[in-house]
Amino acid sequence: MENSESIEICGRKLRLNTGEFAKQADGSVMVQYGDTIVLVSAVSSKDEGRENDFFPLTVNYMERTYAAGKIPGGFFKREGRPREKEILSSRMIDRPIRPLFEDGFVNETQVVAMVLSADQENDSDILGIIGASAALTVSDIPFNGPIGAVRIGLVNGEFIINPTFSQLNDSRMDVVIVANGDSIVMIEGGCMEVNEVDVMKAIELAIPITKKIIDAQERLRQRIGVKKRIVSPVAFAEGFEDRIAGLLGNEINRINGIKIKALRNELITNLQKSICETLSEEFPDSETAIIDLIDEYRKKDIREKIIKGESRLDGRGPEDIRPIGCKAGILPRVHGSALFTRGETQSLCTVSLGTTTDQQRVEDLEGQSVKSFMLHYNFMPFSVGEARPMRGPGRREIGHGALAEKAIEPVLPIEERFPYTIRIVSDILESNGSSSMASVCGSSLALMDAGVPIKTGVAGISVGLVKGKDGYVILSDIIGDEDHFGDMDFKVAGTRAGITAIQLDTKVCGLDSTIISEALERAKQGRYYILDIMDKTLKEHRTSLSDYAPKVIVMTVPKEKIGEIIGPGGRVIRKLIEETGCEIEISDDGKVSIIGSKMDSVENAEGRIKSLIQEVEAGNTFDGKVTRITNFGAFVEIMPGKEGLVHISQLAHHRVSRVEDEVKVGDEIKVLVREVDDLGRINLSRKAMIEPSSSEEQEIQRKKRNNDKYKKKQPAKWNHDSHRKS
Numbered sequence: 001m002e003n004s005e006s007i008e009i010c011g012r013k014l015r016l017n018t019g020e021f022a023k024q025a026d027g028s029v030m031v032q033y034g035d036t037i038v039l040v041s042a043v044s045s046k047d048e049g050r051e052n053d054f055f056p057l058t059v060n061y062m063e064r065t066y067a068a069g070k071i072p073g074g075f076f077k078r079e080g081r082p083r084e085k086e087i088l089s090s091r092m093i094d095r096p097i098r099p100l101f102e103d104g105f106v107n108e109t110q111v112v113a114m115v116l117s118a119d120q121e122n123d124s125d126i127l128g129i130i131g132a133s134a135a136l137t138v139s140d141i142p143f144n145g146p147i148g149a150v151r152i153g154l155v156n157g158e159f160i161i162n163p164t165f166s167q168l169n170d171s172r173m174d175v176v177i178v179a180n181g182d183s184i185v186m187i188e189g190g191c192m193e194v195n196e197v198d199v200m201k202a203i204e205l206a207i208p209i210t211k212k213i214i215d216a217q218e219r220l221r222q223r224i225g226v227k228k229r230i231v232s233p234v235a236f237a238e239g240f241e242d243r244i245a246g247l248l249g250n251e252i253n254r255i256n257g258i259k260i261k262a263l264r265n266e267l268i269t270n271l272q273k274s275i276c277e278t279l280s281e282e283f284p285d286s287e288t289a290i291i292d293l294i295d296e297y298r299k300k301d302i303r304e305k306i307i308k309g310e311s312r313l314d315g316r317g318p319e320d321i322r323p324i325g326c327k328a329g330i331l332p333r334v335h336g337s338a339l340f341t342r343g344e345t346q347s348l349c350t351v352s353l354g355t356t357t358d359q360q361r362v363e364d365l366e367g368q369s370v371k372s373f374m375l376h377y378n379f380m381p382f383s384v385g386e387a388r389p390m391r392g393p394g395r396r397e398i399g400h401g402a403l404a405e406k407a408i409e410p411v412l413p414i415e416e417r418f419p420y421t422i423r424i425v426s427d428i429l430e431s432n433g434s435s436s437m438a439s440v441c442g443s444s445l446a447l448m449d450a451g452v453p454i455k456t457g458v459a460g461i462s463v464g465l466v467k468g469k470d471g472y473v474i475l476s477d478i479i480g481d482e483d484h485f486g487d488m489d490f491k492v493a494g495t496r497a498g499i500t501a502i503q504l505d506t507k508v509c510g511l512d513s514t515i516i517s518e519a520l521e522r523a524k525q526g527r528y529y530i531l532d533i534m535d536k537t538l539k540e541h542r543t544s545l546s547d548y549a550p551k552v553i554v555m556t557v558p559k560e561k562i563g564e565i566i567g568p569g570g571r572v573i574r575k576l577i578e579e580t581g582c583e584i585e586i587s588d589d590g591k592v593s594i595i596g597s598k599m600d601s602v603e604n605a606e607g608r609i610k611s612l613i614q615e616v617e618a619g620n621t622f623d624g625k626v627t628r629i630t631n632f633g634a635f636v637e638i639m640p641g642k643e644g645l646v647h648i649s650q651l652a653h654h655r656v657s658r659v660e661d662e663v664k665v666g667d668e669i670k671v672l673v674r675e676v677d678d679l680g681r682i683n684l685s686r687k688a689m690i691e692p693s694s695s696e697e698q699e700i701q702r703k704k705r706n707n708d709k710y711k712k713k714q715p716a717k718w719n720h721d722s723h724r725k726s
Contacts, residue, residue, distance in 0.1 A: 003223050005216040009033075009150075009209060010161045012122070016134050016216055018224070027139025029220075031131040033162070035119035037067075040131030044141045045108040048232070055101060059094040059111045061086050061128050067118040068365040084398060085364055089113075089125040091399045093132045096149070096178040096186035099507050102142035102231045109141065118365040121164040126151055129178060134217045142228050144509060146217035147185055148210025149178045152202040154194065159205050165366055173198070175502065177206035181214065183510020190406035193498035196520040203513060240283055244293050247275050252297045256305070259314045261344050261432050261480070262385055268298070299485040306475070307468040313481055314343065321461070321477040321526055326441075326537040328449040335549040336450020338537075340442035343479065344432035346383075349442035351450040353549045354421040355595045356585060373409060375424040377401035377439055383431040400436035401426070404460075407440045407493035407501035408447070411455040418453055419554035419593065433479040434462040440493045440501075445534060450549070451542040458500060459530040460493030463519045467508065474519055476526050490516075492523035496531060551599045553606050559590045561613040564639075572612070580605040612639050616682055618673050621689065626667045629659050636671055636684055644682030646671060653692035662686075 004017040015032040022028035025041035032038075063086055065072050065079065072079055082090070093113060101109075113128035129149035136143040153163030154173035168174055175189030184203065191199070251271055258264045272294055276287045283290075306312060316322070322343030331337040336351035360371040377400040381388045393401075404426065412422070424446060426439035437460030444458040464478035465488035475482055483489050487508045493501040504516070545551070557565065565586060566573045577584055582596035582605045592609060596602040614620065622638035629635075633647040646669075651662045663669060663686075670689040676682050 003220060005220050007212050007216050009212070012162070014130075014213065014216075016130075016220055018134070018138050018220060025135070025139075026141055027135040027137070027226075029131050029134040029138065031127040031134065032117075033127055034122040035117055036115075036122040036124050036127060037117040038113055038115050038124050038127040038131050040111065040113045040128060040135045042109070042111050042132065042135040042139050042141060044110075044139075048107060055098070055106050056108045057094065057098055057101070057111070058109070059090045059097075059113075059132070061089040061093055061113045061115075061125070063115045063118070063124070063365050065365070067115045068120065070365070073363055083364075084402070087395050087398050088402055089128055091395055092125055092176065092186075092188055093128045095188075095505050096129060096147055097132055097136065097143070097145070099185070100144045100147070100180070100509060102144065104233055105142050105231045111135065115365065120366050121166070122162070123151065123165065124365075126162065126176065129176075130213055130217075134220065137217045137221050138224050138226060140226050140229050142231050145180065146214050146221075147178055147180045148213030148217075149176060150206045150209045150213075151176050152206055154191075154198065154202070159202060161205065161209055173202065175199070175202055177203055177210070179207050179210040179214075180510040181211065182207060183512060184504065184516055185506055185510050187502055187504035187516075189503075190409070190501050191494075191499045192410045193495055193500060195498045196517075196524060199499060199502065199520060200513065200517055203516065207513075234289070236289065237283055237286075240286070240289070241293065243279060243282070244275060244290060245297075247278060248294070248297060252294070252301050256298065256301050256313060261314075264313070265385075268294070302481065302485050303466050303468070306466045306473050307471070309473075312475065312479075314479060318473050319476050319522070319525075321529060322479075324530060324533045326445060326534055328445050328538050333548055335546045336446045336448075336452070338442045338445035338449055340438050340445060341430070342434065342438055342441075342477070344430055345435050345438050346428070346430035347435060347438040347442040348427045348429055349439065349446040350425050350427075351443075351446045351452065352423045352425075353450065353452075353545070354423065355550060355552055355583070356419075356421065356593050358421040358423070372415065372421045373405070373412060374422070375401050375405035375408060375426065375439070375443060377404060377426045377428070377436065379428050379431065379435070383428045383435075400439065403436050403491065403501055403503055404439040404443060404493075407458055407460055408443050408454075410500045411444075411458055411495065412447075413453045413455075416554070419552050420452075420550075422447075422452065431480070433481075433483055434460075434477060434491070436460070437462050437491055437493060441530060441534060445538055448538040448541040451545040453541050456495045456497070457531050457534050457539075458493060458495055459527045459534060460491060460501070461523050461526040461530060463490040463492065463523050463526070464488055465490070465511070465515065465519070472515065474515070474522050476522055487511075488515075488519070490519045490523065492520065492527065494527055496528060551596050551602045553594045553602050555592050555594070555606060555609065557590045557592055557609070557613050559588075562586055562588075562590060565592070565609055565612050576605060576608060580608070584609075614639070616642065616644075616673055616676055618675055620673045622671055622673070624669060624671050624684070626663050626665050626669065629663070629665060631659065634659055634663050636669065638671065638673075638682070638684070642682070644671070644673065644684040646684045646686050650674070650683075650685040650687055652690070653687050 002019040006013050006015045012034050017030040021030055021039055022041045026043050028041040030039050111132045115124045126149050133146040137146040151162050152175050153160040153171035155171050172192040173194050178186040255267045272291050276290050325341040327339040330339055334350045335353045338349050340347050362369045377397050379397055424443045428435045440458055440460035447454050462478050464475040464482045464486045466473050467487050489505045491503040580601050582594050582601055585593040594602050594605045624636035624638040626634050627637045633645050635643045636646055637643050648656050648659055656662055669686055671684040671686055672688040674683045674685050
């Protein structure tokens with residue numbers, strides 16, 4: 001039976017409809033906002049999956065090209081592997097719903113969001129989050145929702161709820177906020193150096209909207225009335241927990257006191273193996289349960305120490321940041337490089353500069369576009385002491401790269417100032433937490449080393465949280481175990497002027513605004529501290545590019561002049577390319593890109609193009625080449641396809657008997673435009689561009705004196721009117 005709920009958000013109707021589509025799924029909801037429609041389904045295996053030691057949740061967000069009335073490009077006319085937008089949207093749906101499933105629920109669960117209609121104005125990723133929550137809410141899957149999601153923009157100082165794509169083009173903020181009642185579950189987005197106060201205002205604005213969305217889902221659930229499955233608690237054999245506790249003794253506390261990650265992990269692994277072997281006969285087939293229980297003891301010990309105010313795993317206090325090391329220019333042949341190390345996390349960042357041909361072509365439902373800035377993150381298995389197959393980038397790598405890209409993009413120069421395609425690669429060589437934020441710091445230094453004129457440095461830090469019954473502790477610069485056993489991973493990147501990227505994930509049902517406000521302030525303090533250290537390595541960008549970087553000049557010419565640069569059959573531009581050794585790209589809007597290995601050759605090509613489009617007017621000067629000789633003068637090519645005549649009288653200051661005595665075909669001479677007549681014929685002068693010799697100067701002066709004498713000897717003209725008789 002079909003059921004629906006509708007609410008209005010910013011003058012547009014949000015509609016949730018269930019019972020008409022995908023009826024064999026455990027839960028399915030059609031979400032519509034404007035003319036954008038997303039169908040989300042949720043299915044969970046009926047097997048309890050006790051063999052799993054984790055919750056096997058899979059989220060797939062898929063954009064069908066028919067949603068925008070398009071046919072897929074390329075040879076294969078059907079959708080293939082997920083594009084980056086689909087992967088990032090899948091992660092955005094996954095992260096807020098994952099911590100809301102019932103503890104102990106380990107059944108195979110899949111959420112699928114399909115974009116069926118795209119109006120090119122309203123982003124479908126928000127609808128995917130709302131739809132996933134609604135589908136799980138109306139199903140029998142044990143889910144502690146629902147949740148609401150909203151996007152906030154900031155245009156001309158005004159906050160906008162669910163801005164359209166066109167509004168986002170002018171927005172200083174693009175932040176998605178997901179809430180569960182008054183508690184925040186997830187934050188994701190980028191900003192143009194927005195301060196912490198404005199971020200908190202955006203959160204406060206979002207919460208009432210998310211409550212309306214949650215209420216609509218609750219009404220839908222009540223109308224359908226599906227009962228949730230009962231999650232059976234894990235039942236251990238009698239005496240099992242006591243035996244493990246006895247074997248552990250004080251070992252967990254001792255191991256957690258070791259500051260080196262690799263040694264700590266080795267001792268934990270050995271302890272797990274030892275206890276599993278000891279209990280293998282008494283409690284057969286219980287290895288997974290033993291490891292999980294030891295993990296719980298570790299978690300409890302770590303959290304209790306932090307809440308009591310004792311030192312963290314690596315010996316730091318709550319506000320302390322790990323030791324930081326920065327190096328720049330460490331690789332000689334790349335265009336820019338930096339090594340950023342923070343504790344046991346290390347990122348090697350490199351910058352490659354390219355041209356417009358290196359831009360990434362992106363095809364989305366909203367249309368085609370190009371990217372001239374890319375940041376790619378690679379997580380090496382050896383960074384955590386593992387040996388495993390190396391395949392293409394996974395969802396986590398794509399997500400971390402996208403977050404770091406958001407953090408860096410606001411400080412990049414505009415294309416008119418720096419007409420390069422920029423690619424940054426962050427290779428993680430060591431990892432113990434906050435590797436994405438290390439990528440931000442390393443990328444900032446690498447850009448400066450490459451000579452990219454970025455506005456200012458960018459740093460990032462991850463802030464954690466441990467909540468207890470009697471309070472909570474916020475942790476600066478968390479390590480891997482603090483992320484794993486803690487309640488929050490709050491990544492904040494930015495400059496001294498404000499935030500450029502933000503990402504909040506929680507492992508609890510939500511956080512109140514007080515904690516988020518304190519975490520933002522802690523992140524700000526940490527960001528300033530890191531920037532001070534980075535400034536000691538490189539405070540500003542280098543004044544010149546690497547010798548190995550391409551040299552690029554971009555100029556704009558009138559559209560009607562493009563043909564003159566290309567020439568008949570492309571002869572002019574081919575000649576330019578051949579003689580200067582540069583690549584020359586011309587777009588339909590008149591943008592001309594000149595690329596070469598040396599700046600002098602690029603500047604030479606630029607000068608020649610300027611001369612090609614220069615208007616021929618009296619008084620202009622040109623470097624021309626003699627193309628033909630006649631008995632009355634020489635024809636000179638002053639620009640490709642344009643010739644002018646230097647009359648024999650304009651070749652030199654002295655009298656010229658034969659043109660060949662002064663110039664020959666192929667000679668390059670400087671000429672002045674004397675006149676462009678009504679028929680477009682160009683009259684040139686060579687003698688105006690050369691200094692006369694001493695004898696020629698004497699002859700000129702002699703002729704001038706004779707001319708003056710001639711004027712004096714002329715009789716005065718009779719003025720009939722003034723001398724008329726009365």
